[in-house]
Amino acid sequence: MSEALKVPIMADMMTAGTTPDILFWVGSAGSFDDRAKKITRAFVKLLNKANVNFAVLGTEESSSGDAAKRAGNEFLFQMQAITNIEVMNMYEVKKIVTCCPHSYNTIKNEYPELGGKYEVYHHTEFLQQLLKEGKLKISGDTFKGKKVTFHDPCYLGRANEVYEAPRELIKSLGVDLVEMKRNKLNSLCCGAGGAQMFKEPEPGSMDINVLRTEDAMETSAEIIATGCPFCNTMMTDGVKAKDQEGKIEVLDIAELLAKSL
Amino acid sequence: MKYIDNILFIAILTAGLWFFAKNIKSLVRNIKLGKDIDRTDNKAARWKNMAKIALGQGKMVRRPVSGLLHIVVYVGFILINIEVLEIVIDGVFGTHRIFTKILPDSVYGFLIGNFEVLAFLVLVAVIIFWIRRNVIKIARFWNNEMKGWPRSDGNMILYFEMVLMTLFLVMNATDIHFQEMNTGNVISQYIAPIFSGLEDSTLHMVERGAWWLHIVGILIFLNYLYYSKHLHILLAFPNTFFANLNPKGQFTNDANVTKEVMMMMDPDADPYAMPAEGAEEEVATFGAKDVTDLSWVNLLNAYTCTECGRCTSECPANLTGKKLSPRKIMMDTRDRLEEVGKNIDANNGEFKDDGKNLFDWITKEEIWACTSCNACVEACPVNIDPLSIIMDMRRYLVMEESAAPAELNNMMQNVENNGAPWPYNQMDRLKWVDE
Numbered sequence: 001m002s003e004a005l006k007v008p009i010m011a012d013m014m015t016a017g018t019t020p021d022i023l024f025w026v027g028s029a030g031s032f033d034d035r036a037k038k039i040t041r042a043f044v045k046l047l048n049k050a051n052v053n054f055a056v057l058g059t060e061e062s063s064s065g066d067a068a069k070r071a072g073n074e075f076l077f078q079m080q081a082i083t084n085i086e087v088m089n090m091y092e093v094k095k096i097v098t099c100c101p102h103s104y105n106t107i108k109n110e111y112p113e114l115g116g117k118y119e120v121y122h123h124t125e126f127l128q129q130l131l132k133e134g135k136l137k138i139s140g141d142t143f144k145g146k147k148v149t150f151h152d153p154c155y156l157g158r159a160n161e162v163y164e165a166p167r168e169l170i171k172s173l174g175v176d177l178v179e180m181k182r183n184k185l186n187s188l189c190c191g192a193g194g195a196q197m198f199k200e201p202e203p204g205s206m207d208i209n210v211l212r213t214e215d216a217m218e219t220s221a222e223i224i225a226t227g228c229p230f231c232n233t234m235m236t237d238g239v240k241a242k243d244q245e246g247k248i249e250v251l252d253i254a255e256l257l258a259k260s261l
Numbered sequence: 262m263k264y265i266d267n268i269l270f271i272a273i274l275t276a277g278l279w280f281f282a283k284n285i286k287s288l289v290r291n292i293k294l295g296k297d298i299d300r301t302d303n304k305a306a307r308w309k310n311m312a313k314i315a316l317g318q319g320k321m322v323r324r325p326v327s328g329l330l331h332i333v334v335y336v337g338f339i340l341i342n343i344e345v346l347e348i349v350i351d352g353v354f355g356t357h358r359i360f361t362k363i364l365p366d367s368v369y370g371f372l373i374g375n376f377e378v379l380a381f382l383v384l385v386a387v388i389i390f391w392i393r394r395n396v397i398k399i400a401r402f403w404n405n406e407m408k409g410w411p412r413s414d415g416n417m418i419l420y421f422e423m424v425l426m427t428l429f430l431v432m433n434a435t436d437i438h439f440q441e442m443n444t445g446n447v448i449s450q451y452i453a454p455i456f457s458g459l460e461d462s463t464l465h466m467v468e469r470g471a472w473w474l475h476i477v478g479i480l481i482f483l484n485y486l487y488y489s490k491h492l493h494i495l496l497a498f499p500n501t502f503f504a505n506l507n508p509k510g511q512f513t514n515d516a517n518v519t520k521e522v523m524m525m526m527d528p529d530a531d532p533y534a535m536p537a538e539g540a541e542e543e544v545a546t547f548g549a550k551d552v553t554d555l556s557w558v559n560l561l562n563a564y565t566c567t568e569c570g571r572c573t574s575e576c577p578a579n580l581t582g583k584k585l586s587p588r589k590i591m592m593d594t595r596d597r598l599e600e601v602g603k604n605i606d607a608n609n610g611e612f613k614d615d616g617k618n619l620f621d622w623i624t625k626e627e628i629w630a631c632t633s634c635n636a637c638v639e640a641c642p643v644n645i646d647p648l649s650i651i652m653d654m655r656r657y658l659v660m661e662e663s664a665a666p667a668e669l670n671n672m673m674q675n676v677e678n679n680g681a682p683w684p685y686n687q688m689d690r691l692k693w694v695d696e
Contacts, residue, residue, distance in 0.1 A: 007694045026690070028681035037693040058691045062680030070633050071669045072655030074515045074547065076676055078522040109511035114519065154634040159510025185639050189577040194633030198672040198682055202630040205582030212577075 005044045008055040010091050020055035023093045025107065027100035028063050029229035035236065036229035042258035043099050043123055049261055050135040054097070060087050066102040069110070071195035078114065081106070085116035095119045097126045099254060101155035101228045108160070122156055124166040124227050124253055131172060140174030142260040148175045149221035151212065151235060152187035153228035166227050169253050173260055178219040188212050192230035213238030216248070224250045270352035277480030284487035288564060291602040295557030300503040307502045310644070315497040320642040324571070327393075330386040334422070337383035338494070341376050341429065348476050358439065370444025377433060377448040384426040391419045401570030404579075406589040411568055414489050421485070425478050432471035435464050493567040497643045500565040503558050504644035509635045512652055517545040548656025551618040552598045555650060562645040563595035572637035572647060578630040585630035587637035587647035593622035594650060619654065628654050629666055
């Protein structure tokens, strides 16, 4: 155990008669994937530091259904969505924050029609707010002067037009933010979306994550900043495939911030 | 015999417009074969989209070179059509340049002068387009789906425009009266010397020839539209009006599925209940197997696509050598829709099962290669949405045929059994806290 995190659980809070200001939707990747768990921990560290009154669903959380839906299984998606909505409505959840753009997109855009209406934030949007309100203070020394490029997650960028929040956060670190030739609305997918994360790619001339890593290498960035656990995995694999380990680090924005406290 | 020209003109014009109307009728009928979907909400935003994207070419200029050249051709096309109005009036009534009688010479000269400059610029732009396609061989015009007819179709349209613009300028250059007016002949005065050796009567014949070929050419072009990829000059407007206004990441929730899921999860529902007598329920197909399972907006999209390939050139799957090309999805949808339409025409208005469906055009390999990243939707200059067709076809494969790739079946089984795409126990969801 590295350092103790305060992670209040929804059910416990209800028993104690308290309510959180916001629900942290961890997501399946954030709960189980070894790399993504580090992002989850980094984000919670920031929440703790800013004294945010939050809670997680813990074992009551289940897959958002995003992967099932993009794979074409609308039944499974709606089963998941409606189950999750029942749980969240029972706890009278109003606000949700998540580190996963896939959960973010489906809860924000596809849950309302099924009865789940919440204010949903991507963690970069939420962190930007905390910074603005002065609840979170970042020292600009850890990464000062480093070249950082940001890879837009499709489900945050094109899908929901959030381009500035992650960039503002990166700039607050005193780094040199360099853009890839394909960025913002022209950004290139990492290759994981649409349930591709869970299958081998179709035959082709190369893997998408390798092409995207080449985009990043052209900027000669030392750090690829991400805002999605799947993008993180894909870019980390891409960096390995291009023999750039040790030269390029792939880090979530929450991790960059947590290391700059 | 004095009126033979007028009668001939009216006959040609009527035939041209009649065929065009007939084609538009088939087009509308075919689009209506799609499933109903409401795209009449938020009219203000829809008009705004149409004004910005279709009328204002807002998305075209994201690629400045082709965008600006396109604006030249687009503006030229629209404005020079004012001249067609004069041609039609002259043709019907046997007048010659009727507007010279109505407008002051200076105004007429100003108008025609602008048309001449535009015609010249269009000619230049179209030649550059031809060079981009055939000499520079820009990659997106040479993908697999662009072999054969689609490629010659693209060139044919450019030749049409070259010929029409040349005829317009030659018509002006050989019009003795117009050249003598010496106002508005900003370009044609430099072409006139080419014909200077000709007798006045020959010159008149050349002028008449160019005049007739110009208007007949326009009518042929109008009727060529339906058979070509060029319908976007008309359909870009309704297409941007009816385009999706929701966030791009929001996919539709199938209402039929919602009904069934709600029933399954309702503790009071009787699982053995029989449907009430007489209430014969229509069996809903999930997803899309054929074009008639798609929405009418998807079908409008297919007719609107002008095969520019911006979508495909931004598609991560296509860029890395996969078979998927969003442009091909649109072309295939249109080809199949045309076939279904012809089938209906040949069978007295009823579709006769031909044993085929959209999967005979679009393979599963293409469908499964999509990352749903929306790059194609973003790239389309007229807001076509190939992604929604891909998703509907995936839904059909998974929910009707259980034909997902094995790895995806594993993933879905995990979600079903333990609420995560991986085989971890739901009870372990909080382990990250203590790691």
